[in-house]
Amino acid sequence: MRSREFLGAGVVPEEEEINQQPVVEVELSSxxxxxxxxxxxxxxxxxxxxxxxxxxxPPITVHRPTMRVIDGFHRLRVARLQGEQKIAVRFFDGDEAEAFVLAVKLNVTHGLPLALADRKRAAERIIASHPQWSDRKVASVTGISPGTVGGIRRKTVLEPGPQDRRIGQDGRFRPLDGSAGRILAGELLAENPDLSLRQVARAAGISPETARDVRNRMRNGEDLLPRQRRQQREAGAAGTMGRRKEYGALGLAQPSPRPPSAFAADRAALVKRLKADPALRFTETGRNLLRLLTLHALRKEEWEAIINSVPPHCSDIVVDLARQFADLWADFAIRVKEDVAQIG
Known part of the structure; x- marks a missing residue:
């Protein structure tokens, strides 16, 4: 079996895939x-x-790199009890974290079921090795409820990681809090009622079904956020205020709730002014900065054309890179402001 990027794609092999691997005889002593x-x-x-x-x-499943038994501990004991020297094996070639996930999945779906304590402990370990997996995805592997997985995560993860998204059962990234995506979707639909749900979903980083719900709420005059989501957002208002104060202390403008394309004309004018500055024009690093800034000074129509041309199979990667680049620019802005303050 080919090794796959489980941590990035969130893929768990099905039992049928394991059963397609060739069966070989292996020495019990190995x-x-x-x-x-x-x-x-x-x-x-x-x-x-x-x-x-x-x-x-049936054959047992073995992790080829370590020769550790993934599934079939009892069958191996039987072979030793009966004095066998070899046993039928199907190999798995992933890494050790993937091997453990597979062991849990196989022992949940057939044979002697894992006890509830075993499944909870397995969920704890999978949360640690696959922190970006959603509660529902971990639950699908361990055979416990998503709510139980969420409780285990809150108890075992002392500090949340930097991820603001998790991988669902379908292997696609989803934001932990879709409130910002819903609000942006509402703004996009208000400005461009003719946009398709798929276009809105891609631009706002939400699913087409969530975009449909936003559109229906707008038509019915309802709040864009469901009541539970709205309560969670209000509960986090204090943290948001703290971040706004931090922006103010650094002299940075508050993040605008409007889509960036609304300020395209202003951006283009500012970049044009910077291009006339000799301090930037006549240095290599300055020209690099101007090129980067020019790439972002596109008109609204150009942004729309780019968004609409992103192939569906590339959307997750593009969204992920866009968010990473946004974080880099935010850090860039803070550091430039800090350097100016130190010089002053």
């Missing part, structure tokens, strides 16, 4: 038994039940 999702280890009564079975037991 296999390792460790890191089982079962806190209490194997159950002797289950080993005895398998040993008494008349049918040939």
């Amino acid at each position: 296999l390792r038994l460790s890191e089982s999702p079962r806190l209490a280890g194997e159950r002797p009564e289950h080993v005895q039940a398998l040993a008494a079975a008349q049918n040939r037991l």
Whole structure:
């Protein structure tokens, strides 16, 4: 099996994919038994039940890089009990974090089910190794409810990471708080009623269904944010005020709720003024800065054309890069302001 970027794509192999791998005979002595999702280890009564079975037991699953058994601890015990020297194996080639996720998934979906304590402990470990996975995605692997996963996350993650999005069951990134996306979608629809839901969704970083809900709420004169989302947003107002004070202390303008294209004319005029400055025009770093600024000084129509031309299969990557670049520019603005203050 080809190794895949599970952490980035959020992919979990299905049992059918494992079953398509070739079966090979492997020496029992070469296999390792460790890191089982079962806190209490194997159950002797289950080993005895398998040993008494008349049918040939299915192959076990082994992590090829470490030769650690992923699925089939009890079957391996049966083989040793019966004096076998080899056992049928299907290999998995991912990394160790992926191997653990696969072990949990296989032990939840067939054979001797994992106890609730085992599944909760597994969820805790998967949250640590895959922090960007959504509660629902972790729940789909561990066989517990998304609410239980959320409770485990709140107890085990002392400080939230830098991610503002998580990967859902469909492998797509979703924001933890879609409030900003809903508000931006409302503004886009108010200015451009003819935009398609897919265009609005791509521009606002939300799903088409969320864009549809925003449009319906606008038509019905309702608040763009559902009541629960609105309460969460109000609860975080104090943190938002703190960030606004920080912007003010640095002398930076407050982030505007309007889309950037509304200020295209102003941006173009400012960039034109900077291009006339010899301090920028006649240095390599200055010209690099002017080129970067010029790229962002596009007209509203040009931004729309770019947004509409992003292929659907590239949208997640483009959104992720845009957000990363936005963070870089925000840090750039703060550092430039700090340097000016120190010189002054």
